[in-house]
Amino acid sequence: xxxxxxxxxxxxxxxxxxxxxxDPVYVxxxxxxxxxxxxxxxxxxxxxxxxxxxxxxxxxxxxxxRMASTEFAHFEGLxxxxxxxxxxxxxxxxxxxxxxxxxxxxxxxxxxxxxxxxAYVGDGLAADFYREIAxxxxxxxxxxxxxxxxxxxxxxFVVDRVRAAxxxxxxxxxxxxxxxxxxxxxxxxxxxxxxxxxxxxxALLSGGVDRPAxxxxxxxxxxxxxxxxxSARMEKLGLSA
Amino acid sequence: xxxxxxxxxxxxxxxxxxxxxxDPVYVxxxxxxxxxxxxxxxxxxxxxxxxxxxxxxxxxxxxxxRMASTEFAHFEGLxxxxxxxxxxxxxxxxxxxxxxxxxxxxxxxxxxxxxxxxAYVGDGLAADFYREIAxxxxxxxxxxxxxxxxxxxxxxFVVDRVRAAxxxxxxxxxxxxxxxxxxxxxxxxxxxxxxxxxxxxxALLSGGVDRPAxxxxxxxxxxxxxxxxxSARMEKLGLSA
Numbered sequence: 001x002x003x004x005x006x007x008x009x010x011x012x013x014x015x016x017x018x019x020x021x022x023d024p025v026y027v028x029x030x031x032x033x034x035x036x037x038x039x040x041x042x043x044x045x046x047x048x049x050x051x052x053x054x055x056x057x058x059x060x061x062x063x064x065x066r067m068a069s070t071e072f073a074h075f076e077g078l079x080x081x082x083x084x085x086x087x088x089x090x091x092x093x094x095x096x097x098x099x100x101x102x103x104x105x106x107x108x109x110x111x112x113x114x115x116x117x118x119a120y121v122g123d124g125l126a127a128d129f130y131r132e133i134a135x136x137x138x139x140x141x142x143x144x145x146x147x148x149x150x151x152x153x154x155x156x157f158v159v160d161r162v163r164a165a166x167x168x169x170x171x172x173x174x175x176x177x178x179x180x181x182x183x184x185x186x187x188x189x190x191x192x193x194x195x196x197x198x199x200x201x202x203a204l205l206s207g208g209v210d211r212p213a214x215x216x217x218x219x220x221x222x223x224x225x226x227x228x229x230x231s232a233r234m235e236k237l238g239l240s241a
Numbered sequence: 242x243x244x245x246x247x248x249x250x251x252x253x254x255x256x257x258x259x260x261x262x263x264d265p266v267y268v269x270x271x272x273x274x275x276x277x278x279x280x281x282x283x284x285x286x287x288x289x290x291x292x293x294x295x296x297x298x299x300x301x302x303x304x305x306x307r308m309a310s311t312e313f314a315h316f317e318g319l320x321x322x323x324x325x326x327x328x329x330x331x332x333x334x335x336x337x338x339x340x341x342x343x344x345x346x347x348x349x350x351x352x353x354x355x356x357x358x359x360a361y362v363g364d365g366l367a368a369d370f371y372r373e374i375a376x377x378x379x380x381x382x383x384x385x386x387x388x389x390x391x392x393x394x395x396x397x398f399v400v401d402r403v404r405a406a407x408x409x410x411x412x413x414x415x416x417x418x419x420x421x422x423x424x425x426x427x428x429x430x431x432x433x434x435x436x437x438x439x440x441x442x443x444a445l446l447s448g449g450v451d452r453p454a455x456x457x458x459x460x461x462x463x464x465x466x467x468x469x470x471x472s473a474r475m476e477k478l479g480l481s482a
Contacts, residue, residue, distance in 0.1 A: 039299075042299075042302065042303060045290070045306050046293065046306075049287065049309065050290075052287065053287070058280075058283075058338070061283070062283060062316065062320070065286050065287075065313050066313065068310075069286075069309075069313045069314065072309075072310045075303065075306070079303070097299070
């Protein structure tokens with residue numbers, strides 16, 4: 001995870017970076033995407049370490065702190081990659097501060113369980129979305145994105161805690177199901193806002209000489225997959241989607 | 242960093258643990274000490290991730306998040322060691338929640354710079370203190386404690402930021418010098434409280450058949466060293482102690 005200073009890598013491009021990087025539109029899209037994911041990771045770090053305060057036990061608190069540290073490690077990897085491709089990592093993240101903060105402000109968990117559901121459902125949705133987009137990228141960039149999406153065992157922890165809470169008090173299930181739907185709605189609305197505003201990301205999805213395009217039908221199928229995966233996650237938590 | 246369940250390690254004691262562990266008073270003292278340091282680490286994680294919110298730039302925020310993640314990694318190592326010696330890690334930490342939380346409540350930083358000074362001065366003081374006590378322990382336990390006290394580069398970052406702020410506005414130096422003195426006072430008062438309440442730690446310092454005792458003169462010298470190191474740290478920050 002060494003980081004070359006922004007801009008210093010340009011001489012290395014032709015030698016080390018895939019041919020796709022000779023297309024400035026492609027580079028801009030990759031920088032945008034890595035910037036978005038990186039900011040998402042550090043913002044997940046913040047959210048999880050904040051939610052850790054609500055943990056009912058020190059053991060649960062440590063579990064959330066572990067999840068937060070994992071997100072931060074992913075952030076470091078993405079930041080290093082941005083440096084490697086000659087971008088200023090923090091400039092690349094700057095435009096995504098607004099949408100992520102808006103999402104978190106609108107979905108501030110009222111208690112420990114809402115925080116857990118948000119971590120599980122939100123991270124799952126983000127991971128699905130980035131994984132879909134990664135399919136349009138060069139293999140190095142794809143690899144680093146997929147690595148940053150790895151589940152560090154948090155899913156089992158969240159599923160266990162949420163299911164136990166519902167078992168103890170079934171009314172909790174109804175409240176958390178509503179919460180899960182709200183999370184999905186807010187996430188989609190922010191994602192749409194970002195997609196509409198970012199020309200480079202849009203251009204990426206419309207393909208290139210050597211890259212497939214994402215047409216309207218494909219976008220439709222993408223949304224279907226995202227929605228199905230969301231429902232499957234809600235079901236795993238014992239919640240109706 | 243695997244963790245054996247609490248109690249399950251007893252059969253391994255005679256084979257793998259140093260001879261000192263056959264003394265239940267020694268074991269109790271080590272469990273106490275590791276519990277205290279471990280809770281200190283997770284509480285530092287919480288404090289740093291909270292202070293990260295006050296960061297003036299995303300880069301500074303990432304730096305504090307990195308420091309927090311480092312503290313959490315130390316926590317995981319100590320927790321694993323507690324498991325290895327047959328203790329319940331969270332039970333070992335429980336008694337230290339009160340003193341650490343009291344310290345943090347009494348020294349809640351009012352701004353970004355106070356948070357940085359607290360991280361630097363507080364961690365430094367804690368590290369000095371634990372390093373002194375580690376000298377009374379078996380080499381395995383000593384090694385894991387010393388490892389958890391390693392500076393992950395945060396000192397250079399804090400010194401740089403604090404000195405730059407004083408240069409920009411010299412009045413900041415006076416305020417932060419007072420703040421540093423208050424931190425030292427509160428830390429000593431909580432440490433004294435813990436020492437007075439923990440019989441096992443007290444017994445450790447009074448020595449054993451094969452271990453040196455810490456007599457009153459030695460305690461005096463210890464305090465002198467702690468105070469001198471504190472002054473040296475304040476000076477590095479550009480503050481009068």
